[in-house]
Amino acid sequence: MISVDEARGQVLAGLQVTGRETVPLANACGRVLAVPVTARLAQPPADVSAMDGYAVRAADAVQGARLSVIGEAPAGHPFAGSIGPGQAVRLFTGSFVPPGADTVLLQEDATEADGTVTVNESCVAAKHIRRAGQDFTAGAELIAAGRRLTARDVGLAAAGNHPWLQVYRRPRIAILATGDEISLPGEAIGPGGIVSSNAHMLAAFVTAAGGEPMVLPIAGDDLAAISAGADAARGADLLVTTGGASVGVYDLVQPGLQARGLALDFWKIAMRPGKPLMFGRLESLPLLGLPGNPVSAYVCAVLFLGPAIARMSGQPGGAPETERARLTVAMKANEHREDYVRATLERGEHGWLATPFSVQDSGMLSTLARADALIRRPPHQEALAEGAEVEILRL
Structure with a gap:
């Protein structure tokens, strides 16, 4: 038997990263970025007001001063001119600050009447202005390759003007449950039979980990059925089997897959639960054989399948965080x-x-x-x- 760390290292070393694909930004959350995202513009693109108020010159905006309002600049409609001495332009949050102004007089610190605004609270230069490029500048790297994208990352990519992103394809994980005794939920249960939970549990785990599950029909305790199950997994990035991996007379996964060229890297791990775990390859298709007991299968999924999906998705993989x-x-x-x-x-x-x-x-x-x-x-x-x-x- 080998250790958990040694087994996980062999599994990860035997896997390849999937290819790249381009997806709409709206579908990118949860995917692993394949190419860095760089800003196509500056954010903000110009000096903008952080508050509702007036664009003014700090030298003019002293308490009691009266300034002439020469226009307004709603967000999306910049003021065409510039501000001179004794002048002000009405602004709103997100408005571009006109040339000549160096601060924003808050609307609650001012009184406007008949085209004139009275300063009730003196202003300080550069107050309440978000400078051009304060968030990021054009060409700056926003998101590094290899990151699993969050909703926050999607927002950042959108701000950088990216409608599409290049990500790694979700690994396709074929799941083959084995055993004469098991049936799918809702099906008739034969004498001595039980309901199969592993396939659905593992499919849900794969989805949550960023993979794409392919649940195959149950393979009975028959060499030909197990071999046919392996055939159905062609096109997947990884075949995961459950059950039939121990040493009983009816544990037929290994001999059934040997007919399809199974090359075994290891079998049996010094762990509990999950001792009868195996890893190998069917020609170019990696194989991870999990135990049949559901708790054992899930614990092995946490320790080995999750890191495997991460590795195939373009991330390092490795031991789960503790x-x-x-x-x-x-x-x-x-x-x-x-x-x-x-x-x-x-x-x-x-x-x-x-x-x-x-x-x-x-x-x-x-x-x-x-x-x-x-x-x-x-x-x-x-x-x-x-x-x-x-x-x-x-x-």
């Missing part, structure tokens, strides 16, 4: 495998408080759904007392 928490109960010593323990979280006075579920069976989806985090325990970690600090992966 935080620290304190235990609300004691935990016994860990054995030789790296352990990932489902737990709930609550905010304490000094940070997170983690409470592990008393039962950690890898078939219990109910506790997985209620879990807020996984407590990561290194191999051979000593017993931990209540209040001990632990490393967590928030879910």
Whole structure:
């Protein structure tokens, strides 16, 4: 068995970044940027007023002064002339500041009547003006390549005058659930059968991670069915299987895929849950084989599939980020495998408080759904007392 870190390193090393595509700005949120976004203009393009008021010269705008209002400049309609001594132009938020003015007299600090504005509060030069290029200048890099775009990034790209963005194509992840005993939700359940949760759970995980799931028909415990499932995954960027990866008589994923040229990089990880995880390749198609137990499958998705999607999407990938928490109960010593323990979280006075579920069976989806985090325990970690600090992966 190899370690989690070593296994993840081998998975990431065996993947390729997807190609680029151009998408409308409105569809770019959540995508990974392939080419840096540079500003096509300055923002703001000229000096603009940050408030409603009057464009004036600070030397004229002293308390009690009366200035002649020679025009107005609503946003989008700049004043055509310039301001001279003793003059003012009515402005609104976003209005271009006319040449000659060096400050803005707030409307609440002024009184206008009969074409004259009286200054009730003296002005300071450069007050309430957003200078041209204050946000960014033309040609400046706004967003670096490799960033997963947020709504804020979309707004910045729009301000930089980009209607389209080049992003990496979403990785296509084929998902093949295996086993005679499983059926899809809503279908008839045969004798000794159960409902398959893994395919839908993993499809939702792939979507949330930025991939495009392709859920394949269930493959029974039959070599030909598993081989046919692999054939259906052609065109995907990664094939993910669930079940059939252990050592039982009916664990047929490996022999079924060997008929399609499976080259196995590793099998079995020193972790719990999720020991029977494998990674290899069907010619040019990478394969990630997850365990059949749903909790094991999900934990492996967090540790391996999520980073794999990030790598294929143009990001580095790597280990999921961790935080620290304190235990609300004691935990016994860990054995030789790296352990990932489902737990709930609550905010304490000094940070997170983690409470592990008393039962950690890898078939219990109910506790997985209620879990807020996984407590990561290194191999051979000593017993931990209540209040001990632990490393967590928030879910």
